[in-house]
Amino acid sequence: MAAGAASGGSARADTYKDARGWLLLPSWAVLGIFVLGPVCMMLIYSFLTKEFRGGVIWEPSLAAYDQFFFDRGLFGDEPPSIEWTYITIFWRSIWQAGAATLLSLVIGFPTAYFIATRPENVRPVWVFLITIPYWVNLLIRTVSMKFLLRDQGPLNDFLIGTGLIDSPIHIVNTNFAVQLGLFYSYLPFMVLPVYAAVERYNFSLSEAAADLYASKWTTLRRIVLPAVKPGVVAGCILVFVPSMGSFLAPDLLGGAKNFMIGSLIEEQFKGNAGNWPFGAAASMILLTMVLIILMFSARQQAKADKTGG
Amino acid sequence: MPGNKTDAIDVRNAVKRYGDFTALKRISLTIKDNEFFTLLGPSGCGKTTLLRMIAGFEDVTEGEILLYGDEIESLPPHLRPVNTVFQNYALFPHMTILDNVAFGLEMRGRSKAEARKRAGEMLELVQLSQFAARKPSQLSGGQQQRVALARALAPQPKVLLLDEPLSALDLKLRKAMQLELKHLQRETGITFIFVTHDQEEALTMSDRIAVMSAGELQQLGSPTEIYETPRNMFVADFIGETNLLEVSVDRVMNGRAVCHLGGGHALTCNSVEGIGEGAKVHMSVRPERLFMSDVPVEAESLKGRVAENIFVGTDISTLVDLAEGPQFIVRTSNSDRGNKRIFEPGSEIFVNMELGAGRLLMD
Numbered sequence: 204m205a206a207g208a209a210s211g212g213s214a215r216a217d218t219y220k221d222a223r224g225w226l227l228l229p230s231w232a233v234l235g236i237f238v239l240g241p242v243c244m245m246l247i248y249s250f251l252t253k254e255f256r257g258g259v260i261w262e263p264s265l266a267a268y269d270q271f272f273f274d275r276g277l278f279g280d281e282p283p284s285i286e287w288t289y290i291t292i293f294w295r296s297i298w299q300a301g302a303a304t305l306l307s308l309v310i311g312f313p314t315a316y317f318i319a320t321r322p323e324n325v326r327p328v329w330v331f332l333i334t335i336p337y338w339v340n341l342l343i344r345t346v347s348m349k350f351l352l353r354d355q356g357p358l359n360d361f362l363i364g365t366g367l368i369d370s371p372i373h374i375v376n377t378n379f380a381v382q383l384g385l386f387y388s389y390l391p392f393m394v395l396p397v398y399a400a401v402e403r404y405n406f407s408l409s410e411a412a413a414d415l416y417a418s419k420w421t422t423l424r425r426i427v428l429p430a431v432k433p434g435v436v437a438g439c440i441l442v443f444v445p446s447m448g449s450f451l452a453p454d455l456l457g458g459a460k461n462f463m464i465g466s467l468i469e470e471q472f473k474g475n476a477g478n479w480p481f482g483a484a485a486s487m488i489l490l491t492m493v494l495i496i497l498m499f500s501a502r503q504q505a506k507a508d509k510t511g512g
Numbered sequence: 513m514p515g516n517k518t519d520a521i522d523v524r525n526a527v528k529r530y531g532d533f534t535a536l537k538r539i540s541l542t543i544k545d546n547e548f549f550t551l552l553g554p555s556g557c558g559k560t561t562l563l564r565m566i567a568g569f570e571d572v573t574e575g576e577i578l579l580y581g582d583e584i585e586s587l588p589p590h591l592r593p594v595n596t597v598f599q600n601y602a603l604f605p606h607m608t609i610l611d612n613v614a615f616g617l618e619m620r621g622r623s624k625a626e627a628r629k630r631a632g633e634m635l636e637l638v639q640l641s642q643f644a645a646r647k648p649s650q651l652s653g654g655q656q657q658r659v660a661l662a663r664a665l666a667p668q669p670k671v672l673l674l675d676e677p678l679s680a681l682d683l684k685l686r687k688a689m690q691l692e693l694k695h696l697q698r699e700t701g702i703t704f705i706f707v708t709h710d711q712e713e714a715l716t717m718s719d720r721i722a723v724m725s726a727g728e729l730q731q732l733g734s735p736t737e738i739y740e741t742p743r744n745m746f747v748a749d750f751i752g753e754t755n756l757l758e759v760s761v762d763r764v765m766n767g768r769a770v771c772h773l774g775g776g777h778a779l780t781c782n783s784v785e786g787i788g789e790g791a792k793v794h795m796s797v798r799p800e801r802l803f804m805s806d807v808p809v810e811a812e813s814l815k816g817r818v819a820e821n822i823f824v825g826t827d828i829s830t831l832v833d834l835a836e837g838p839q840f841i842v843r844t845s846n847s848d849r850g851n852k853r854i855f856e857p858g859s860e861i862f863v864n865m866e867l868g869a870g871r872l873l874m875d
Contacts, residue, residue, distance in 0.1 A: 410569055411602035413589040415616035415667065425615075429606040 239359070249483035256475045267484035289467065291366070296464040297492075299378060299453070300446035303385035304393075307442045310386070311393035314435075318394075319401035326402070328335060333394055336340065345451045348384055349375055352456070376458035384452030385442075392441035400434020432507075433501060444493055445505075464489055517581040520545050520671050520703035521566060527559050527574035528727075535561045537727040538575070543671075543705060544720075545580075548697050550706045552714040553724035554750070559707045562724075563673050566705065568592050580670060590619075595664035595815045596673040599680070601656045603648035609659050611634065616667040634662040637696075654685045661693075665700060670697045674696075674706045680711065680872040690717050711751045715739060723747050741783065744874040748796040755799060761872070762793045769872055771795065775836040779812050781870030794873045799843035801869035804830065804861045812865040816840065818855045828854055832863055 249267050251259040269276045274286040318329040336344065352374040359371035371466055374380050404427065412422040428435070450465035457463070464485060473483025521543040528536040536558045543549045551559035564570040568589030577585040584592050595616065613634050617627035635641045638658040646689050648656055657677060664672055665761050669728055673747065678686045689844035694717050697704045708714055713869075714721050715735040723730040723738060723746070731743045742748035749756070759771040759779065782825065804818075816832040830842045840863055844852045855861050 405600075405602070407598055407600060407602040408604060410589070411596070411598060411604070412615070413569075414567060414594075415663070416590045416598045416619035417615070418590055421619065426604055 235278060245486050245490075249480055253478045254482050255291040257472070257477050257479060259479050264480065267478070267480035270481055271488065292386045292462055292467055293464050293488070293492075295378075295461070296489075297449050297460075299381050299385065299463060300443050300449075302378075302382045303446045304387070304439050304443045306382060306386040306389050306392040308439060311390055311438065312397055312435070315394045315397035318398050318399050319404070320406075330395070330398065334391055337391055341451055344387070345384055345455045348387060349380075349455050349493055352380055352383070371491050375456060376460065378457070378461055379454050381461050381463070382457040384456040385446040385449055388449065389445055392445075393438035396434045396437040396441065397431065398434075400431035402438075404430050411446050433504070436504060440497060440500065443496070447493060448489055515870060516542075518545055519543065519578070520580060521705065522576075522578040522581075523562070523566075524576045524578070526562070526565060526577060527573045528558070528565060528570060529573045529660075535727055536565075539727075539729050540575075541722055541729060541732060543703060543732075546701050546703055548694065548704045548706065548717055548719045550708060550714040550718035550721045551724060552708055552711060552721050553730075554709055556726075557724040558727040559709075559724050560675055563596075563675055563705060563707050563864065566671070567592055567594060567596050567673050582598065593669055594671045594673055594740070595667060595669035596675060597657075597660045597664045597677045599838050601648075601660040601677075603659055603663070605648055605657055608645050608647060609651070610841075612648065612659060613663045613811070616663060620667050631666055632665045635659075637661045637665075638692075643667040653680055654689070656678045657681060657689065658692075661696070665696070665702070668700075669702065671705060672704045674704060676707055676709070678708075679710075686713070693717060715751070723750065723751070741784075742796065742873065743812045745794055745796075748871075748873050749865075753799050753841060753843075754796045755838075756873075757795045757797075757870075758839050759787055759793060759795045759872070761787060761793065763789060771872070773836045777814070777836050779865075779870065781812070781865075781872060782868060782872060783872045786874060787872050793875065795870050796873050797865055797870045799829065799841040800827075800845070800864045802840065803844070803864050803866070804832070804842055804855055805853065805864055806855075806861055808862045808864070810867070812870060813862040814840075814864075816863050818857050818859045818861060818862060830854065832861070834863065 216306070226392065231492055248259055250265065252262040252264040254260050264379040265277070269278070269284070271289050272286060273283045275281050275284045314333070318326055318333070321329060350356055353359075354371040354373060354375070356438050358374075359368075362368045363371065374383075408426050409422050409428065412426045413419075417425065448465040448468070450463065450469045452467075453461055453466050468482050468485050468489070471477040473478060519542050523539055523541050523543075525709050526536055526539045527534065527810050534546055539558075540560060551562060553559045561570060565572050565585070565652045566744055568584070568587060568591075572585040575585070576583055576750070579594065584665050603609075604615065606793050607615070610628060613631035614624070614627040617630055618624060622630070632641065632644065635644055638661060640658055640662070643651060643655065643659075648659065651659065651762075653824060657680075660677065662777060678693075679688050682691060690713060693704070693706075704718065706714075711806065718735055720734055721738050722732045722871065731738060732746045733741075736833075738747060742754075745756075748754050757773065757779075759773060761769050761771045761783075762778075763770045764787065767783055768780060769787065770778065772779050779795070781797075785792055805813075815835040819831040822829040822831070826847075827843050827845050830844065832840045834840055842863060844854060
């Protein structure tokens with residue numbers, strides 16, 4: 204009797220498992236169609252030959268990667284030499300995205316901390332206020348930013364009006380303008396995860412630290428930051444990754460000199476001047492780079508969890 | 513007025529208000545050096561607020577707090593030489609047990625090596641040396657409790673504050689920790705201020721107890737004083753079990769009062785200061801100071817009928833419906849069964865008070 208019941212139970216469990224397999228199908232389909240498919244397409248396209256008016260010729264080629272990394276190509280008679288143009292753009296993208304991330308952290312962390320330490324009933328209001336500007340289209344926000352920052356714009360007018368400066372500061376078409384633009388584009392992605400982490404933080408730990416003679420600053424550094432680190436890491440990734448591939452802010456605020464990888468990729472698919480395999484190759488390199496950074500940070504996190512946290 | 517250098521804590525007219533709500537209504541009390549002092553009261557009585565004011569987590573609305581003669585009420589917590597054992601332990605989750613205990617020492621400027629060495633000694637004191645390298649989450653509640661204690665004691669505070677530290681432990685562990693705390697206090701010679709709502713815990717551990725209710729100090733005294741000579745209704749009712757009778761006072765003489773019950777039955781009992789002739793007050797008598805008989809044997813014998821006998825291990829509690837008054841509890845210790853009788857429910861009996869057992873109370 205008991206055995207029968209047990210086997211019946213396990214049969215039911217099996218049915219349940221099978222059903223669960225089928226129920227997962229939609230999510231696998233979504234992942235396959237919208238993530239895996241496009242990435243595979245991009246990978247394939249990056250190894251094809253370019254068609255001059257956009258598009259590709261179905262003929263395998265390493266030309267796109269060759270063009271990205273080498274000046275005198277791998278397949279010429281002379282020894283290959285490195286092509287620095289694109290690597291420089293790439294490097295600038297990492298740098299700019301990193302600076303924007305740092306800026307978001309410096310501004311976003313205190314903001315998130317402030318919100319998380321308000322009374323519980325007003326916290327959603329503050330979060331809501333933070334997100335309001337982001338209901339406006341990114342393009343419009345970036346153009347408005349350019350308007351605000353330009354030489355005859357309100358910011359410079361204000362600074363000259365107060366007598367702080369005599370002539371306008373040139374902000375537009377500098378690296379800093381791009382960093383500001385990226386920072387502003389992705390700030391909520393920093394504030395929200397950090398806010399979530401600080402809200403979960405047990406503030407009696409801060410009391411315990413103060414009780415054990417730690418100053419406010421030491422408490423923040425030694426107790427609060429380690430506790431909310433997962434939120435900070437998540438925020439940094441969420442700002443850094445889209446900043447890396449961003450093209451609106453660099454295009455509109457950075458000018459031709461401050462070109463970033465996103466703009467480079469965008470150009471390859473625009474109009475007739477593009478080069479699809481090259482754009483695909485640059486995208487693959489960007490993707491690889493981001494994956495390496497993510498894996499590195501995940502590994503650091505795991506190591507910290509094992510030994511210290 | 514300068515403070516007394518030999519008193520650990522001197523709270524003077526301390527008031528704490530949150531908006532319109534007054535959590536502490538002008539409390540003054542002195543805690544002696546090397547004393548195990550307990551703040552006892554029901555939740556919301558202000559005992560934790562007072563402790564947090566001493567630690568520095570709550571501002572003092574009015575009044576002063578002195579630590580060995582120095583005013584500390586305006587210092588931030590990290591500049592006060594007192595340490596706290598928190599109710600939820602508040603161990604730092606990302607640090608090892610050893611680093612948790614060493615934290616306070618490091619913050620006081622000891623080198624990392626020195627702090628760790630001393631932390632190791634503290635862990636030995638609470639018998640947790642083998643857990644030094646673990647994280648707090650890998651320890652049981654009782655072990656975490658002991659870590660919290662070691663961490664708070666490590667920097668050798670002048671006063672140790674304990675905020676209901678045993679409330680999360682099960683009964684057996686709690687009893688063991690009560691003894692351990694008492695021993696630690698004697699060994700270290702540090703003044704302990706212990707907050708609890710558990711009157712039994714307070715009686716077991718304390719040198720002196722401050723009973724608080726509704727933001728006011730009700731009585732301050734040794735456990736024996738608090739238990740045997742409660743000053744008012746609240747203290748008598750909150751500490752241990754008690755029987756209360758409404759009486760009218762006829763005469764007061766030499767600390768003794770002659771009174772009568774509603775039905776006219778006369779009684780003699782101990783009085784307290786401030787109660788005069790004609791007062792309508794309560795008399796309290798502890799259940800263990802009563803015994804039952806089938807004929808009246810003392811002057812203070814009250815007629816009643818046994819309602820129920822409840823066996824509680826070491827004693828039997830008998831509920832008796834008094835002919836002239838409420839239900840009384842009579843406690844008979846099992847070791848006393850030779851002298852004292854237990855009656856079946858329904859028996860008509862007399863409840864007799866031992867000489868001097870009854871006590872009048874201020875309302």
